[in-house]
Amino acid sequence: MSQDLHPASIEVSNGEGILEIDWSDGHHSEYSLFGLRKNCPCVLCRGGHGNMNTFDRSLFFVEPTQHVEIEDIKQVGNHAIKIFWNDGHSNGMYQWESLRELCPCKQCYPEQE
Ligand SMILES: [Zn+2]
Ligand SMILES: [Zn+2]
Incomplete structure (x- = not known):
């Protein structure tokens, strides 16, 4: 991944429960807030240092x-x-990097239902 890759804009819609990112390379990501919260990268939420940077993209598709x-x-x-x-x-x-890795769109995450 390019070092310069970064969000050009980040928009939160609490009403719809989504966070949208437009990336500097033109890619568009849409995350459910519930999935993002559940994928919180902190030690506490990941359940220890050994689990840092392990994320679960299926959480973006579950009913909150x-x-x-x-x-x-x-x-x-x-x-x-x-x-x-x-x-x-x-x-x-x-x-x-983690956010881009988490992108739940069809292109980045073809395994989705
Ligand atoms: Zn956390
Ligand atoms: Zn994507």
Whole structure:
């Protein structure tokens, strides 16, 4: 992946429960907030250091069991965003690379139903 790959724009729609990213290479990603919350990359949510950077894209296609909203997003350096969730959690640093890897579109994730 190119080093310069980064989001050109990030848009949150709490009403629809999605976060959309337009990437610098023109790719478009749409994540369910529930799936993003469940894939929070922090140690706590991943259940230990050994599980860091293991994500589950199928979580973007499950029926949410919990209503999640994003209250704020802050860019961290030049490589990540921090998401502030309405449940008070904000430990997760979502790196561009991980977010792109998580992209649940048909092209990036052909195994989806
Ligand atoms: Zn977390
Ligand atoms: Zn994609």
